[in-house]
Amino acid sequence: EVQLVESGGGLVKPGGSLRLSCAASGFTFSSYSMNWVRQAPGKGLEWVSSISSSSSYIYYADSVKGRFTISRDNAKNSLYLQMNSLRAEDTAVYYCASESYYDSSGYHHYYMDVWGKGTTVTVSS
Amino acid sequence: DIQMTQSPSSLSASVGDRVTITCRASQSISSYLNWYQQKPGKAPKLLIYAASSLQSGVPSRFSGSGSGTDFTLTISSLQPEDFATYYCQQSYSTPEVTFGPGTKVDIK
Numbered sequence: 001e002v003q004l005v006e007s008g009g010g011l012v013k014p015g016g017s018l019r020l021s022c023a024a025s026g027f028t029f030s031s032y033s034m035n036w037v038r039q040a041p042g043k044g045l046e047w048v049s050s051i052s053s054s055s056s057y058i059y060y061a062d063s064v065k066g067r068f069t070i071s072r073d074n075a076k077n078s079l080y081l082q083m084n085s086l087r088a089e090d091t092a093v094y095y096c097a098s099e100s101y102y103d104s105s106g107y108h109h110y111y112m113d114v115w116g117k118g119t120t121v122t123v124s125s
Numbered sequence: 126d127i128q129m130t131q132s133p134s135s136l137s138a139s140v141g142d143r144v145t146i147t148c149r150a151s152q153s154i155s156s157y158l159n160w161y162q163q164k165p166g167k168a169p170k171l172l173i174y175a176a177s178s179l180q181s182g183v184p185s186r187f188s189g190s191g192s193g194t195d196f197t198l199t200i201s202s203l204q205p206e207d208f209a210t211y212y213c214q215q216s217y218s219t220p221e222v223t224f225g226p227g228t229k230v231d232i233k
Contacts, residue, residue, distance in 0.1 A: 050220035109175035
């Protein structure tokens with residue numbers, strides 16, 4: 001069964017740090033780009049960060065740039081998100097999601113087709 | 126940045142109704158548009174990719190259309206399990222994708 005399982009969430013004070021993990025199983029993890037997407041309480045979805053299959057390409061949303069670091073360990077089938085200098089506005093459910101694409105005449109249409117159940121991060125004093 | 130809007134923000138419908146949700150991009154994104162369904166407390170689920178391609182395992186009552194800046198998600202006959210929030214997402218600027226604000230579909 002294709003599965004992503006996040007862990008590492010919790011309650012942290014403003015300015016603190018947290019490291020999220022995402023364990024993959026049932027597919028060839030090393031072949032796929034991976035993403036972190038978050039959802040603040042009662043709000044919509046926000047893309048946070050992306051990492052290519054070999055870690056060659058890494059991207060961040062402006063809202064987390066300089067504070068969050070995405071990484072992966074293909075030998076361990078795991079994705080990580082190191083979150084530093086946390087703020088109240090980082091409070092959210094954090095999902096990891098794998099990325100696939102549809103090839104239409106050489107144009108790649110990317111989408112997130114496998115999602116974990118999420119882990120909750122609460123930043124509060 | 127490409128901004129996504131959706132309308133309506135919420136709607137009430139009955140089982141068996143035909144439901145249409147609209148998504149608009151702030152600039153042309155060709156057919157780089159995906160649709161997701163999210164139920165309370167659950168992860169999003171991919172329904173439609175590349176504007177009109179149905180994800181494997183998704184019922185055929187779901188369909189997507191559009192190109193450029195205007196897109197629609199249609200549920201041909203609403204079922205009890207379809208009550209959820211629906212999000213569009215542009216993948217034109219992958220990996221820096223953006224989601225619409227969501228449309229909540231609830232029971233009339």
